C-alpha cells in the first residue's frame with residue numbers, strides 16, 4: 037500500500053463493502069483479497085469503477101466477465117505470494133504425514149502417547165502435482181530436496197519446462213494411480229471444479245494423502261467423505277473450502293483431516309509483496325502507463341507500451357472517424373498493418389481501434405478492455421492482416437469497414453515528432469490530422485468549389501483552420517476535409533449540401 041499512501045492523488049478508504057454502501061458510487065478503484073466477493077450486483081452500485089486490484093492470485097471471487105463488460109480492468113498480483121503458498125503446502129504435507137496437529141493437541145491435553153502418532157516419511161514417496169504453474173513448480177523444487185519423485189499433470193506444461201525442473205509429465209489418470217500424496221495447484225475454473233470427485237478419487241492408491249491449498253471445490257468435499265470413512269484416503273490437508281468459513285462442516289469431524297483458515301498467502305512477506313505489486317500497478321493505470329498483470333487485457337511491458345503508444349492513438353482515431361463516416365450497420369472490420377508497426381504488439385492497437393469504432397455506437401463505456409466483447413455482442417467481426425504496402429510511409433495502418441452495401445477504407449500513418457496523418461480516405465489520397473472538428477465534403481471536381489464552401493461557412497461564422505483537397509482524377513470524384521474551430525450544426529450541413537456539385541457532407545469529430 038505504501039505507493040498509494042505516498043500518492044497525493046489517491047484517497048484511501050479501508051472498509052468492508054457492506055460498510056461503504058453510501059460511498060460505493062464514488063470509488064474509481066477497488067482493492068480486495070479473497071474474502072470480498074465482487075459480484076455483478078456490487079459492480080452495479082459502483083458506476084465510477086475503472087479498475088479492480090486483487091492483492092493475490094485467484095480471481096474466482098471476482099465476476100471478471102461482468103467487469104469486462106463494463107470496461108473495468110481487473111489486475112492481480114500473480115507472484116507475490118507464490119513462495120508463501122508453496123511453503124504452506126509443504127508445511128501441510130509434513131504435518132499431514134507426521135500427524136503433527138493431532139500430536140500437538142494430544143500433548144497439550146497432557147497426554148504422552150508416542151505409539152498413536154507413527155507417521156510416514158516423505159523420502160522416496162511419489163508426489164502427484166495437479167497444476168504445475170508458479171506454486172506447483174515451487175512445491176516440486178521442495179519435494180525434490182526431500183527426495184520425493186514428482187509426477188505432474190498439467191495440460192499446458194511443456195516437456196522442456198518439466199525436464200528443467202526434474203519432474204515427469206503424466207496424464208491425470210497416471211498421476212491419480214501412482215501418487216502416494218496428491219496436491220492440487222490449479223485455479224478454480226469450470227474444468228477444475230470437482231476435478232477430484234468420486235470417479236477420480238476411486239482411481240487413487242489406497243492410503244493416499246490429499247492436499248488442497250489452492251481453492252475449495254477442486255477436491256469435491258462431499259465426495260471425499262466416503263473415502264475417508266472407508267480409510268481409502270489416509271488423510272487430507274485443507275487450507276481452502278468451498279464455503280469460507282466452512283462452519284460446522286462434516287469433514288472437520290475427521291481426525292485425519294487437518295485444516296488451516298486459508299493461510300497460504302498469510303505471511304508478512306507475501307502480504308507486503310502483493311500489496312506493493314497491486315498498488316504500483318494501480319498507480320501505473322491512473323498515470324496512463326501500461327499494466328502488466330491484467331486478467332482481462334493482453335499483457336504489455338513498459339518497453340512495448342512505449343513503442344505502440346503512438347499507434348494506439350492513431351488506431352483509435354481511425355476507428356472513430358470510420359465509425360462516423362460509415363454511420364450504417366457494419367458486419368466486419370479488417371485492419372492491415374504495414375511497415376514498422378507490423379513488428380509491434382498489434383493486438384493492443386486493434387483493440388484500441390475497435391474501441392474507437394464502437395464508441396460513437398454504444399451508450400455504455402467501451403474501451404480496450406471490453407471492445408472485443410462489445411463487438412461480438414453486436415455481431416461485428418474483426419481481423420488483422422500484415423502487408424508490405426506502406427504507400428511510401430514508414431508505417432501504415434489501414435482499416436476497411438464492411439457495411440451492408442458499402443465498404444470504406446481509411447489509412448493513416450504516424451510521423452514521429454509530427455503526429456498522426458490520415459493519408460487515404462475512401463479511395464482518395466489526402467493528408468490531414470485526425471483531430472478536432474472535421475468536415476468531409478464529397479463533390480465533383482469543378483472550379484470554384486472551395487470558394488463556395490468558404491462562403492457558406494463564413495456566412496455562418498465558422499472559421500476554417502485547415503483545408504485539404506484530394507481527387508481520384510481531374511474532373512471526377514473529389515473531396516475536401518476541413519478542420520474547423522467549432523463544430524457545425526445541422527443548418528450549416530444543409531446549406532453546404534445545397535451547393536451544386538456537392539454530393540455528401542458529413543461531420544466527423546476526432
Ligand SMILES: NC(=O)C1=CN([C@@H]2O[C@H](COP(=O)(O)OP(=O)(O)OC[C@H]3O[C@@H](n4cnc5c(N)ncnc54)[C@H](O)[C@@H]3O)[C@@H](O)[C@H]2O)C=CC1
Pocket residue numbers: 092093094095114117118121166167168169170171172189190191192193221222223224227228249250251275276298299300301302
Ligand atoms: N491458499 C492460498 O492462500 C493461496 C492459493 N492460491 C491458489 O493457488 C492456485 C495456483 O496458483 P498459481 O500457481 O499462482 O497459478 P498459476 O496460474 O501459475 O498455475 C496454475 C496452473 O494450473 C494449470 N491448470 C489450469 N487448468 C488445469 C487443469 N484443468 N488441470 C491441470 N492443470 C491445470 C495451468 O496450466 C497452470 O500451470 C490458484 O488457485 C490460486 O488461487 C494462490 C496463492 C495463495
Ligand SMILES: O=C(O)C(=O)COP(=O)(O)O
Pocket residue numbers: 069070071091092093094095117250298300301302
Ligand atoms: O492469492 C490467492 O489466490 C489466495 O488464495 C490468497 O488469498 P488471500 O489474499 O489470502 O485472501
